[in-house]
Amino acid sequence: CIRDRFTDLIERTIQLHEWTKEMVMPKSLCISYLFNPMSFLTAIMQTTARSKELPLDNMTLQTDVTGYKGPEDIQTYAEQGFFIHGLFLEGAAWEIGANGNDGFLIDQKLKDLHPKLPVVNVIAVPADKKKTAGQYQCPVYVTSARGPTYVFTANLSMESEDMDSAKWILSGCALLMSCLLY
Numbered sequence: 001c002i003r004d005r006f007t008d009l010i011e012r013t014i015q016l017h018e019w020t021k022e023m024v025m026p027k028s029l030c031i032s033y034l035f036n037p038m039s040f041l042t043a044i045m046q047t048t049a050r051s052k053e054l055p056l057d058n059m060t061l062q063t064d065v066t067g068y069k070g071p072e073d074i075q076t077y078a079e080q081g082f083f084i085h086g087l088f089l090e091g092a093a094w095e096i097g098a099n100g101n102d103g104f105l106i107d108q109k110l111k112d113l114h115p116k117l118p119v120v121n122v123i124a125v126p127a128d129k130k131k132t133a134g135q136y137q138c139p140v141y142v143t144s145a146r147g148p149t150y151v152f153t154a155n156l157s158m159e160s161e162d163m164d165s166a167k168w169i170l171s172g173c174a175l176l177m178s179c180l181l182y
Contacts (some may be wrong), residue, residue, distance in 0.1 A: 081123030134161035
């Protein structure tokens with residue numbers, strides 16, 4: 001729909017305007033509005049590698065879904081890495097954790113094809129320190145066309161550490177940066 005694309009364009013320009021008004025990074029960046037989102041993610045890895053004097057070749061991205069439903073809830077910058085938003089789930093939904101517990105993947109709800117994922121904290125860690133227990137290695141794509149629009153792999157928490165990720169693989173669970181049809 002042309003209206004959805006126009007709204008998307010307006011939101012992109014608002015983010016760019018806010019970002020460049022004072023030349024200060026926003027507390028959370030809508031990654032789906034970037035032309036080349038992988039370059040931003042690579043910058044997170046480079047910054048971490050330099051500050052901790054680690055080799056960049058051994059760095060990988062780790063994603064932690066926060067309890068913030070949207071960027072307006074964020075008061076300060078992330079302690080490590082960077083907060084991003086603007087991701088949509090396909091083939092699953094997200095249960096926000098209660099009482100300080102982490103959230104986790106749940107079955108997709110009827111008639112909710114692309115639920116928004118809460119704000120995500122993306123941090124760079126050495127590959128051997130990345131969380132893997134109870135994590136689904138979720139592919140992130142720019143559009144639902146998948147394939148050539150692959151960006152990176154996010155790790156999303158499952159309900160328990162004993163859960164098998166095959167459930168999410170078979171359901172086609174992925175993160176999308178845009179649910180507009182192209």
